[in-house]
Amino acid sequence: MQTPPxxxxxxxxxxxxxxxxxxxxxxxxxxxxxxxxxxxxxxxxRDLAKRLAAAKAQGVARIHPEAFVLAADTVVxxxxxxxxxxxxxxEGRACLVLLSGRAHRVLTAVCVAAPDGRKAAxxxxxxxxxxxxxxxEIASYLASAEGLGKAGGYAxxxxxxxxxxxxxxxxxxxxGLPLYETLNLLQGLGYVxx
Numbered sequence: 001m002q003t004p005p006x007x008x009x010x011x012x013x014x015x016x017x018x019x020x021x022x023x024x025x026x027x028x029x030x031x032x033x034x035x036x037x038x039x040x041x042x043x044x045x046r047d048l049a050k051r052l053a054a055a056k057a058q059g060v061a062r063i064h065p066e067a068f069v070l071a072a073d074t075v076v077x078x079x080x081x082x083x084x085x086x087x088x089x090x091e092g093r094a095c096l097v098l099l100s101g102r103a104h105r106v107l108t109a110v111c112v113a114a115p116d117g118r119k120a121a122x123x124x125x126x127x128x129x130x131x132x133x134x135x136x137e138i139a140s141y142l143a144s145a146e147g148l149g150k151a152g153g154y155a156x157x158x159x160x161x162x163x164x165x166x167x168x169x170x171x172x173x174x175x176g177l178p179l180y181e182t183l184n185l186l187q188g189l190g191y192v193x194x
Contacts, residue, residue, distance in 0.1 A: 010060035010071035045077035053109035061113040076152030086153035095153035101132035124178040126169025
């Protein structure tokens with residue numbers, strides 16, 4: 001009897017893995033795609049998220065051609081401005097100051113590559129509004145280091161959840177993986193849950 005194709009998560013994000021496990025999916029492999037995530041000149045935030053998710057799926061599918069490869073990318077934007085994946089306190093402070101008292105968009109693209117070469121993708125756009133943040137709240141959040149490595153410098157599933165006054169869209173997409181759309185893409189390409 002032939003073994004069913006495996007599932008590879010093309011991401012090093014512990015949040016994406018936790019979200020998959022939340023809905024009973026355990027990837028057979030986790031293989032992070034290495035690529036330059038710098039936006040191209042005049043590239044919109046939507047196009048950036050879609051391009052990166054597709055590139056991650058394609059890169060890891062070369063290594064695991066027999067598997068279903070699931071990749072995602074999350075971009076936080078204010079208008080056409082893409083906020084960075086925060087690496088320093090200064091970047092984190094700059095992001096939180098920009099987001100304070102305003103609405104921003106979180107764009108999460110998902111791409112699935114099937115073993116037969118077919119691909120399917122979706123982009124999920126969510127709108128998040130933050131309360132006006134005090135200097136003390138920003139300092140406390142930066143001290144927690146929770147926003148390091150996160151797009152826009154915050155994690156909605158952590159302490160920053162207390163900053164959110166409004167969310168329109170998909171909570172799981174803001175965390176990093178829109179579950180409804182992800183399961184539909186996998187099912188549509190023929191992935192059968194073990």
